Amino acid sequence: MQKYSKQTRLLLAVDCIVFGFDGEALKILLIKRGFQPEKGNWSLMGGFVQPDESLDQASNRILKELTGLEGVYLEQLHTFGDPQRDPIERTVSVAYFALIDINKYEKQINDDYHAEWFTLKRTPKVIFDQQEMVEMAKKRIRYKAAMHPILFELLPSKFTIPQLQNLYENVFNTSIDKRNFSKRVLATGLLIKLNEKDKAGSKRGAYYYQLNMHNYYSKFQAFMNFIPNPDSISAS
Amino acid sequence: MQKYSKQTRLLLAVDCIVFGFDGEALKILLIKRGFQPEKGNWSLMGGFVQPDESLDQASNRILKELTGLEGVYLEQLHTFGDPQRDPIERTVSVAYFALIDINKYEKQINDDYHAEWFTLKRTPKVIFDQQEMVEMAKKRIRYKAAMHPILFELLPSKFTIPQLQNLYENVFNTSIDKRNFSKRVLATGLLIKLNEKDKAGSKRGAYYYQLNMHNYYSKFQAFMNFIPNPDSISAS
DNA sequence: TTTTTAAGTGTTTTTATAACAATTAAATTT
């Protein structure tokens, strides 16, 4: 037996929702689609899965081709398979989401590709069923961040506690008491204090911290769950 | 433009991990595969996605065709796309997991199809990468059940609190104080006490409860998280 | 009538979370 005869084959694509945080708001990265249909319209990073690559390989390749990003946090989100989702031909799409340090990659992205960051509240229309993918990714990132330390992926390797708090407040659309926040985040043992200050945010300056990578991996599974009144934490 | 020319098409399948609970242990349902390759070996419920159906439709259809089950809890788990996962031809598989009331469907399954229940600790070898799917499904069910009331799907519509506790203790491989358990589970407002007892488990008998479906949906997103020392709660 | 078995229930202790305000470092202004 060589093939499963009588079965219909179809196209398989990968779409990536790329999240970044600029200190002000959570953003996603969109590109202008380069081919028909919907050529020139805003789209997630996407492309077809090639015969010799796995889904993870495909998503990493596409992310690199379209943004120059490599080695970033990338996680499979959900697979979208409505028969009518692509008007040209049936295409099932495996959606991934990525979390990146927006500062590290911004220049590279803008120079080499026609990509742009949009705040989640002011996202333009995206093609096909991609709005649904974005909504699901937003839910997933909140859901996961409530228990796992994934949001550090959005910050530079050196960051301050006020920056971290600001990120959490943004993602969960809430405000957190800073005394309680720093107590809890320091209690995880995940942060190493550096003898260096970030002077950009204030006159006094705030100490930089970096992740204790050993504790990071060992504590990844159960980090903390300390969001008082989340806008919504819901399952994907 | 009619088609995406130059792209390779591939086969898309769906595999379902079906969980059941018999009061003793958590079990999964396997069938003897009916076609080559691996014909006659134990397999998850699987089949190819047809041209006119969505992934959810495909998984529901396959579950019904192979087990007679309909209208059960079914959730997309993860998509597996290693190029070599099927030796005959590249086939990407979207895995789903289902939670069913084992008593309700047992007879039907055994009579009509060659399906069999296996405890998670004594599962036979399954084909391809299905062991990986099962492992991921086990993790996911624990992860989700720690915060959402999905385990009720594994019980009959009338159940006792000792039965419920037994289920939680099984899924999380831990033991829970029965006073604390009943306090917390009753405090959710999800249970309605019936004027009827289950006499099977003890001389005294235990009161039956049923789900308050109104509260069930409204409380689904944040149920409780009360597993003292879970064997492991980890993200998929 | 006694025994056996599991169901059902309350209180105390401990821990975690939430609420709350004063002090400090460092630049800027006067």
Place this chain on the structure above:
DNA sequence: AAATTTAATTGTTATAAAAACACTTAAAAA
């Protein structure tokens, strides 16, 4: 040089949730 401004840093108290703990009760069986 002193005063002002701004955000960072830090600790205690109050409240709520979780954990620990043991006796009573219903009903069948002996």
